[in-house]
Amino acid sequence: MTELTRHSTAVPSVYALLGTLENDLTAALGYTLARSPALRASIVHRVWPTTTAPATDDATLALEERDAEGRTDLEMRLPRALVIFEAKRGWIVPTADQLAKYAGRIAAHPQGGVLVTLSQASRDLATASGLPASIDGIPVVHLPWTDALDDITTARRTCRGTERVWLDELHAYLNGVIRMRNPENCKTYCVVLNQARPGGGGARTFLEYVTDEHCYFHPYGAGNGWPTDPPNFMAFRWDGHVHRIHRITHAEVIPSLLHRFPDVPADAVTTTPHAMYTLGPRIPPFDPIPTGKNYRAARLWVLLDQLQTAPTLADAIEGTRQLLG
Known part of the structure; x- marks a missing residue:
C-alpha cells in the first residue's frame, strides 16, 4: 500500500486527518457506529445496565447536540431509549456535574438509557476519580477506549465489505491515538x-x-x-x-x-x-x-x-x- 504522510508523519487512517482532540475521537466513533450494525450492537450490549440490551437496527447517531443544558459529544438514539457518550483523552473522566446536565434528556425516553463515559482510564480508576454509578436515577457506565477497541476487533472478524473497511479505519485510528507519545519519542x-x-x-x-x-x-x-x-x-x-x-x-x-x-x-x-x-x-x-x-x-x-x-x-x-x- 502506498504510504501517505502529513507533516512527515504517517497517516494510518482517514480518521487521522480529523485530529486527536475529544471531538475528533467521538466523530470517528459516531461515523463508524452509523455504518456498522455489528459495532453498534456490541457497544450497546457492553454498556447497557440490564441484561437485555435494546435492538440497535433503527438507531440514529447525532454529534454535538446542544440544548439549554449543554452540548453532548455523541448520542445514539434508539426508538424508546437514548445513549449519550462523553469522551475524554488520556485518563481523566467527565465530572458528575457535566454528566448531570444530560440526565434529563435520557429520562424523557420511555425506556431511559445510559450515560457512557469514554477515556483511557480503567473502570477502577474512573470510580476512584469520583465517577458515580448513577445520576438522577440514570445509570452511568465507564467504557475504557481499550474495551471499545476490543469490540471493534470482534466486529471486524465477522464483517465484510464497506462495514469492514470503516471498522479497520477506526481500529487503526484509535490504536494510534490512545498510544500516542510525545513528539520527541526518543x-x-x-x-x-x-x-x-x-x-x-x-x-x-x-x-x-x-x-x-x-x-x-x-x-x-x-x-x-x-x-x-x-x-x-x-x-x-x-x-x-x-x-x-x-x-x-x-x-x-x-x-x-x-x-x-x-x-x-x-x-x-x-x-x-x-x-x-x-x-x-x-x-x-x-x-x-x-x-x-x-x-x-x-x-x-x-x-x-x-x-x-x-x-x-x-x-x-x-x-x-x-x-x-
Missing part, C-alpha cells in the same frame, strides 16, 4: 532510585520494584513535575551512575498504589492515583554510566541516543540541550 525519563520503601514499608524498596518487579510508578495528576503522558523510555540511576535503561512496554493509571501492591502501607501519597509502567528488557549499554555531576533527586529528560553514546549523563544532557534547544 526522550528518556531519568530518575534516581533508593532503598526507601513506599509508604515507609512493604516488601520492596523503590530500587527493587525496578530490578525485581520490572516496573516503575509515580503519583499521577499530583503536580510536582511528574509527567502526565508516559515516556517511551526510562533510565534509572543510583550510587552516582545510570545503571539501567528500559523501554516502557505498558502504561496505565491505577486508583492507588495499594490497588497493585496491597502490602504497601496506606498514606497520603500511596492512596492516590499512580502512573504504573511495565519495563521491557534492558537496553544497552549494560555497563554503568557515570552521572558526571551530582543531580541529587532531580528527574531529567535526555535523548536515548545521547545517553547510549555519551561518556557521562551530564554529557548526554548537554548533547540533548544542543539538539533540542
Whole structure:
C-alpha cells in the first residue's frame, strides 16, 4: 500500500486527518457506529445496565447536540431509549456535574438509557476519580477506549465489505491515538532510585520494584513535575551512575498504589492515583554510566541516543540541550 504522510508523519487512517482532540475521537466513533450494525450492537450490549440490551437496527447517531443544558459529544438514539457518550483523552473522566446536565434528556425516553463515559482510564480508576454509578436515577457506565477497541476487533472478524473497511479505519485510528507519545519519542525519563520503601514499608524498596518487579510508578495528576503522558523510555540511576535503561512496554493509571501492591502501607501519597509502567528488557549499554555531576533527586529528560553514546549523563544532557534547544 502506498504510504501517505502529513507533516512527515504517517497517516494510518482517514480518521487521522480529523485530529486527536475529544471531538475528533467521538466523530470517528459516531461515523463508524452509523455504518456498522455489528459495532453498534456490541457497544450497546457492553454498556447497557440490564441484561437485555435494546435492538440497535433503527438507531440514529447525532454529534454535538446542544440544548439549554449543554452540548453532548455523541448520542445514539434508539426508538424508546437514548445513549449519550462523553469522551475524554488520556485518563481523566467527565465530572458528575457535566454528566448531570444530560440526565434529563435520557429520562424523557420511555425506556431511559445510559450515560457512557469514554477515556483511557480503567473502570477502577474512573470510580476512584469520583465517577458515580448513577445520576438522577440514570445509570452511568465507564467504557475504557481499550474495551471499545476490543469490540471493534470482534466486529471486524465477522464483517465484510464497506462495514469492514470503516471498522479497520477506526481500529487503526484509535490504536494510534490512545498510544500516542510525545513528539520527541526518543526522550528518556531519568530518575534516581533508593532503598526507601513506599509508604515507609512493604516488601520492596523503590530500587527493587525496578530490578525485581520490572516496573516503575509515580503519583499521577499530583503536580510536582511528574509527567502526565508516559515516556517511551526510562533510565534509572543510583550510587552516582545510570545503571539501567528500559523501554516502557505498558502504561496505565491505577486508583492507588495499594490497588497493585496491597502490602504497601496506606498514606497520603500511596492512596492516590499512580502512573504504573511495565519495563521491557534492558537496553544497552549494560555497563554503568557515570552521572558526571551530582543531580541529587532531580528527574531529567535526555535523548536515548545521547545517553547510549555519551561518556557521562551530564554529557548526554548537554548533547540533548544542543539538539533540542
